Amino acid sequence: MRISAIYLSIAVFFVAVLSISTGYAENLRVMLHCGSFPPYYFVDDKVNTGIVKDIFNAFAAETGDTIEFVRCPFNRSQYEFERGKIDIEPMSNPKWRQFSKVPGVYSKSFAVSDSIVLFARDAVVSTASPEKLLGKVIGTVRGYYYPVFSPYFEDGRMVSHMLENENKLIELLLAGRLDQALMNKDFALYQIKNRNLGDRLIVSKPYDSLDMMIRFHPSKKDAVPRFNKAIDKLLSDGTIKKIYDSYR
CATH class of the missing domain: 3.40.190.10 (Periplasmic binding protein-like II)
Incomplete structure (x- = not known):
């Protein structure tokens, strides 16, 4: 019985450690506008996924988050962001959203527009x-x-x-x-x-020319540090540049 108890304690310990290491990962809803806006995103393209999807899939591989892409018209997407129904505007700048009811919280820059x-x-x-x-x-x-x-x-x-x-x-x-x-x-x-x-x-x-950042709804501000860490890594190892270059 004592051996079983020991194994049970060990199992509980590892489950707890795993929960701590992944506990911050979330399902994050990222806006994509309707239609195509190449090279950033495409609709029904069997070859090209677009810069936004490629970069956010790379971010997710680093942060452990699950990315859910939500398509809607531009004005609607801004409204849904303000309501907290969309968590992330993938490429933005505070100057663009200074009149929004919910300006948002921004990551560090990862590109230039x-x-x-x-x-x-x-x-x-x-x-x-x-x-x-x-x-x-x-x-x-x-x-x-x-x-x-x-x-x-x-x-x-x-x-x-x-x-x-x-x-x-x-x-x-x-x-x-x-x-x-x-x-x-x-x-x-x-x-x-x-x-x-x-x-x-x-x-x-x-x-x-404006720095491109990730705009988070304030309810997701805790995600900003881990995305900033991912940005640092993907800039330093050239991943973001490779994604951009693949569409030029």
């Missing part, structure tokens, strides 16, 4: 600064905040033509209904390369 002006080839100006585009109608995405350009939209020095997503912006540029649009550099370059649009669209130099 470059913002550019995408021009129809016959509407290119010398620089992408707002001063060179005064009075223009600029294509934007509904619900997005553009730290450099938004003050110009707000006081009427230029007009924001809002559309549902970046794909719509490109279609209006190609149709000649817009001359310029604001968007992410990686997305624009991916579209130009894969749709052979180099003779029709021109990418400006970045007018703004």
Whole structure:
């Protein structure tokens, strides 16, 4: 009986140790917007999973968390985040969410997002600064905040033509209904390369560059330290760079 008791004690000890080591792991709901936003995420693509899924799967391998990707329209995803129904916005910056009811808690930076002006080839100006585009109608995405350009939209020095997503912006540029649009550099370059649009669209130099961080709902703030540790490791061993490079 004493031997059985000893074995039972040992078993309980190891279960307790295992619980301590994995007790912080959670199921985390990560927002993905509806549709495709290559190279960050794709819909029904048997070859490409996208930068966001690849990076968060790598994070999960380090943290022990389970990642659940939740798809919904952009505005809806922000609402669900504020309600605590979505735990993570995968790539964000405090400047983008400064007007949110729930700004969130941020990890350290793991990448950089470059913002550019995408021009129809016959509407290119010398620089992408707002001063060179005064009075223009600029294509934007509904619900997005553009730290450099938004003050110009707000006081009427230029007009924001809002559309549902970046794909719509490109279609209006190609149709000649817009001359310029604001968007992410990686997305624009991916579209130009894969749709052979180099003779029709021109990418400006970045007018703004922001650090990309993980935005956590405050209820998940305890996850931030372990994700910061994972970020340090995946940056130092080159994993994040390899993921980005695989889509370029």
